[in-house]
Amino acid sequence: MQPSLKLSSVADLFGTQSQSSRRPTSSWLNPARGALLFAAKRLLGLAAVLLVISFGTFSLLTIAPGDPAQLLLGTRQQSPAVIHAVRHEYHLDRPFLVQYGIWLQHAVHFDFGRSIRTQDPVWSDISSRLGLSLFLGIYATLITVLVGVPLGVVAAVRQRKLVDRGVVALSVVGVSTPAFASGVAFLYLFAVRFGWFPVFGAGNGVVGRLYHLALPAVALSLTVMALVLKLTRAAVIGALEQDYIVFARARGLSERAVLSAYALRNAAIPIVTAAGAVLGALIAGAVLVEVAFTLPGTGSLLVESVEAKDVPMVQGLTATIAVVIVAVNLLTDLAYLALDPRMRFGVGAA
C-alpha cells in the first residue's frame, strides 16, 4: 500500500487524517524483517503499476484513430501487400492480448520497434536525447533543493514574519506560473534584453551545459520549488508544534539544536516522501521547458512524436518515463525506511 504520507498528506496538512487502520504486523520485533516486508510490498505494488501503465501504453496503438497498420506505415506507400507485411511484422493479425504480450516482451529489452518518423530504433533515439533531459532534471532538482528547503525552513521558523510572507507569496506565484511562461519571460529578459545567457543551444562540456541550461533549469525549478517550499514549511511547522519540541526546549537545549536534531529530522520524512510527486511535476515541467527553449531532449522528442503520431516512439517514451518515476518512488520508499525507525519496525506501515 502507498504510504499514506505520500500526497494524501495533502489531506494531512489540511488537518485531516487519511491514515486508515494502523495495525502492527507480526514482524514488529524484527527490524530487518519489517523492512523487507515493506520493501517487498512496495515492490509488488510498483510492479503492478508498471504493468497497468504498460498495458495502457500498448493500447495507444489501438485507440489511435485509423488502422494501426496504416498508422505504423506513416506516410509511406501503402499497397495492400505492404500493409499485409506490416500487419504480420507487428503481429497485428494476432489477438490483442497476444500482441500485448509480444510487445511487453520486447519492451523489457528496450526494444520498442522503429520510429515511424525517423525509422531509427526507438530506444537509440531516446537514449541519444536522454542525457540532456537528465542533466536538466538534475540541475533543476539541485537548484530546487538547495534553495527551496532552506527557504521553507526559514519561513517555518519565522512564521508570519516578513520572510515567511515572502516565501508564501513566492510559492503561490511559483505554483501559478507554468514553466513555459516563466521560461519565455526569462528568455526575453536575461537572454535578449540583458544578453547574460545564450538564447538557444544546449552547450558543450559540463561548464557549457551549466551555462546554457541555466535559464531552463531555473524556470523549471521555480514550478517545483513552489511545491517543495510549501511542503517543507508545512512539515517543519508541523514538527515544531509537537510535544517533544516543547520538552527539548524545556530541557534548555539551544534553539539551533532543537531545530536541527528534532524538528528537521522529523520534518524530513514528509519532505522526502513527497519526492515522487515532486518528480512528476519536474518531468511534466521539463517537457514544456524543453519545448519553450527548443532543447533537443526527451521532452521535446515526446511532443514532436505526438504531433507526428509516431506511436512506437510515444510508447517507448511513456514507458521510459514511467520506469524512471517508479524507480524514484522506490528509492523514496527506501529513504523513508531509513529516516523513520517506526517503518523499520513495521508499526507505521499502513
Next chain:
Amino acid sequence: MSTDGAAIIVAPTRVGRRSRRRVPIPIVLALLFLAVVVFLAFFGSAVAPINPKTQNLNASQLNPSSHFWLGTDLLGRDIFSRVLVGSRTAMLGPIIVALGAMLIGNTFGLIAGYRGGAADTVVMRAVDLMYALPPLLIAIVVGGIVGGGYWAAVAILVVLFSPYDARLIRGATLEQRDRPYVEAARTLGLPTRRIMVRHVWPNLLPLVVANTFLNFAFALVTLAGLSFIGIGVPPGTPDWGQMLADSRTLIFTNPWAALGPGGALVLTAVSMNLVGDWIYELLSDRGRLR
C-alpha cells in the same frame, strides 16, 4: 494531483485570529481581477478594440502603440484584443475541469471514505497509478494521439483530476466518520446516503470549495501547457497558451506578444490560488466558531 495535489497544500498556521478581519487587499485585487476575466470570457469579443482574427501582414510584429496596445504578432493580429478574447478558453475549460473533478471526486471520495470496500480500493489504486505518470504527460500522450481538440483535452483532465480529489475527500471523510454527530445520525436511523450527503459532506465544504479553486488554477495552467505544445485549441484560436507558443520567436521584435498572454495567464492563476487559500482559511475558521 501531483503538482496538482501539491497545489492545495495549506500549511497549518495559527488560526482563529483572522476570522473577524476585513478582506485583505491582495484578495480584493484578486477578486477584482477574476471578475474582469470572467466578464471578458463572456463579452471579450464585444469589448476587444480590434477583431482578434484580423490579419494585417503590413503591420506584422509591431511594438506597442496607441492603436495596438500590446503590438502585433507575426500575422499582424492585435495582441491586446487576442489576450482579452483569450479569457474565454482560459475560463471555460478550467471551470468544467474543476467542477467535473469535484463532482466525481466528491462522490467517489465520500463513498470510499464512508463505506470503504471496493470504492475505496478503486480510488486508492487510481491515485497510485496517477503518481507514476503526471496528468500533463498523460494528457499530452492521449490527447495528442487520439486528437479531439479542446473539449477532448478538457474531458481527459476531468478524468485525471478526479482521483486526487477523491483521495482528498476520502481522507477528510475518514476523519469525520467516527465523530459523535455521525454516530448520532446513525442512531437516529437515517439512511447512509442522507448521512453522507447532508451531514458529513457539509463539514468538508471548506476543503471542497478551496480545492475547487486550486484545481481551477491548476487546470488553467495545464490546459495552457497543452495548447502551448499544440494540443487542444485549433491553430489560430486566441488562447493564452497558444499565443505564448506562437510568439516565442517574437521576443526579439515584440516581446509583448509573449509577455501579454503569459502575464494574463499567471495573474489569473495567482488570483485563483490566493482566493482558494483565503476561502479555505475563512470557512475553516467559521466552522471552528460554530
